[in-house]
Amino acid sequence: MxxxxxxxxxxxxxxxxxxxxxxxxxxxxxxxxxxxxxxxxxxxxxxxxxxxxxxxxxxxxxxxxxxxxxxxxxxxxxxxxxxxxxxxxxxxxxxxxxxxxxxxxxxxxxxxxxxxxxxxxxxxxxxxxxxxxxxxxxxxxxxxxxxxxxxxxxxxxxxxxxxxxxxxxxxxGINFNPKFSDYLYFVYLNKKQNSREGIAYYRDNVSTTKEAISEISDITLKIIDCTSLNEFESLINRHEQIIASLTKQETVKDVLFKNFKGSIKSLGAWGGDFVLITSRENPSNYFKSKGFDIIIPYENIILNHKKKPY
The missing domain is CATH 3.30.230.10 (Ribosomal Protein S5; domain 2)
Structure with a gap:
């Protein structure tokens, strides 16, 4: 076999x-x-x-x-x-x-x-x-x-x-082990997003600018080197704003979790699958109260993750 x-x-x-x-x-x-x-x-x-x-x-x-x-x-x-x-x-x-x-x-x-x-x-x-x-x-x-x-x-x-x-x-391959990973979680949005439909929507409706591509690439590099949770949150918030503007969609935080204290970022095609959230305290009660029961800590889902002191 x-x-x-x-x-x-x-x-x-x-x-x-x-x-x-x-x-x-x-x-x-x-x-x-x-x-x-x-x-x-x-x-x-x-x-x-x-x-x-x-x-x-x-x-x-x-x-x-x-x-x-x-x-x-x-x-x-x-x-x-x-x-x-x-x-x-x-x-x-x-x-x-x-x-x-x-x-x-x-x-x-x-x-x-x-x-x-x-x-x-x-x-x-x-x-x-x-x-x-x-x-x-x-x-x-x-x-x-x-x-x-x-x-x-x-x-x-x-x-x-x-x-x-x-x-x-x-x-x-990069060394990406955020010091603040204890404050990062992945929440499942209770539905699977069709990637091909997301790509088709993007191709049919979005005109990407060189400036947006450059800024997203810059955000990627800054996130890799980021050592502060506050900075990380600022970077992913800006990323959400850019993609929302390009695709003419509302961010997942605005749609579902407007009163959540931390930051929330879509992963992949918007509208389903997992989102990344930041929270300085256990966020389970908040998301479960809204019907989202699958909340996974960063270290439990990311391969080869090694904790660093924060």
């Missing part, structure tokens, strides 16, 4: 504008997804996906033909059609990988709830790419699209800066 694993992701800075060349700060998470592969003697792919509790949430079978992989079930689910697209994209990149003399039994397992938006798609893409020996970024481009920062997180075990310039990715 071959086993593969990829990290989940959170995008701390650069949402939307990373698509246009801004430098983003991205954080691999302690949560991710595994993929196990067993060879079988039939020309088909038998697929089972397990949730974090070990329950099957998706399964399907695909017949392997010489020129393409064809879904065995003609009226497949949306997930089945999506997986079929990925497998055929693999065959497009690496035509020799799937032959019609043998097949595979595949099982995947998430170690986070699949509606959390931590990268169920990007971890799947990266795992499949590792298994089939194709370029994960090419596979992403042929399937889900996006900037690729989530693939970079899947492949790195430490925080990174991520930037695309002249169609080239610039990825740097």
């Amino acid at each position: 071959n086993k593969f694993y990829s990290n989940g992701k959170l995008l701390l800075t650069g949402e939307y504008v990373v698509l246009d060349g801004a430098m983003a700060l991205a954080l691999p998470t302690t949560y991710g997804q595994s993929l196990n592969v067993e060879s079988i003697n039939e020309p088909k792919v038998v697929w089972q996906s397990f949730d974090k509790n070990g329950n099957i949430w998706f399964e399907s079978e695909f017949i392997i033909h010489h020129d393409e992989i064809i879904n065995q079930v003609k009226t497949g689910s949306a997930e089945s059609e999506q997986l079929l697209q990925i497998l055929n994209a693999v065959k497009q990149i690496n035509p020799l990988f799937f032959n019609y003399e043998k097949g595979f039994h595949i099982s995947t397992k998430l170690d986070f709830p699949k509606n959390w938006g931590l990268g169920s798609s990007s971890t799947l893409i990266n795992n499949i790419a590792k298994w089939t020996k194709v370029d994960a970024y090419k596979l992403l481009k042929l399937t889900f699209g996006g900037s690729g920062y989530d693939i970079a997180c899947a492949q790195h075990n430490q925080p990174i800066t991520y930037q695309v310039k002249n169609d080239k990715r610039i990825i740097k």
